Amino acid sequence: MNEQARKKRIIFIAMFFLLALLGAWWWIQQQSLELVDTVWTSGWVLLASIFLPSIFNLRKRLAAFNVGKASTWYAIHVVSGFVAIFFYILHAGFKIPTGAYEILLFTLFALVSVTGIAGYVVQAILPRRMTETGEEIVYEKIPEEIYEIRNSAKSAMLAYTESSGSNLLSKHYDSALRWFFEQPRFYINHVLGGAKAPAWVRSQFEAIRRFASPDSMEHVDEIERLALHKLNVDTHFACQDVMKRWLLVHLPLAVAFLVTVVWHIILVHVYAS
Structure with a gap:
């Protein structure tokens, strides 16, 4: 309603x-x-x-x-x-505008318009994309969230090594998963709503499960759960970061344009009188 x-x-x-x-x-x-x-x-x-x-x-x-x-x-x-x-x-x-001031006024208006339209598209698409993750994540707390995910993944990896006696998971973690858990990844892919990031995670765990010890599979499941959670965190980071950066571009341009408009009005009235 x-x-x-x-x-x-x-x-x-x-x-x-x-x-x-x-x-x-x-x-x-x-x-x-x-x-x-x-x-x-x-x-x-x-x-x-x-x-x-x-x-x-x-x-x-x-x-x-x-x-x-x-x-x-x-x-x-x-x-x-x-x-x-x-x-x-x-x-x-x-x-075509002539003169430095007319060119400045036109350029600022064009930039404000383009960034405004881009912002409308961003505001229409990215919030919906974040909602689809099913999680609500505060932008400022994302570094802390990733830190906790990374530590939990390391603990699960060490628990697997201890229970199975195999270094398979630790090797795969060092060669691929460590890179993923260190910081937000697949920035552009998350902004565009692509499938590259989840496909990459899925391929990593498909490879692990082929050789992992069945008796210690719960640790693999835990790391995969953390990886899927981090995909959601990365989605929120990418989308919120774009929205914040867009505003840092659009707002100063709008202020600069308004200043030039005020000066334009003053000049017009001075010369008209």
Whole structure:
């Protein structure tokens, strides 16, 4: 029910902004037919569409106050961002920018738009991928989690060697599994949702089971369980790391763009007067 309500809310917001976009576009076209300079109108409409996405970060800082659902603000952020792209094109026109300042403004807007769209894709896919692991893992605690997994795997390996009298598992651990348990692995594969990481783990334990002592198989099972758990940890690390790094790129670009927009408005009014 909550998911349906969320989708309805997003659709409502999208329809509202679509109607607002069409209304603003019609108004600008009417001014053009009346031979009125539409640069000012499109500029102020563009400023409004730029302002709406920028206040999403302000909402995060006011989370303690009842200022609406985060999903609603996020939907406004995304939809108004796409509206801003439309009005930027309408305001600047389909032309190559000339002059250092125009190039800077265009470049920053393009980078903010591209990283924003990329962030939308990331936010739509990666949280779902983490949910599919069936585990909830805090990013800051991942190093500690991997440390505990690694120690448990070493203990199980030593227990196997002691109970079976064979160094088969210890050799395989040193040649392959040690590398896997040391730190997060298969970063790109986890981000893209590939099957390389689980296939690698499966192949390692298929090889071990062919030669392992049946009487000490519970230790092999324990290491495999730890390896599968680490796959989930690695998935969370890769997905959360991408989401954090994306924000560190998108947010500074957005701030830099807003600063240039303010300076642009000042220059326009100075020269217009």
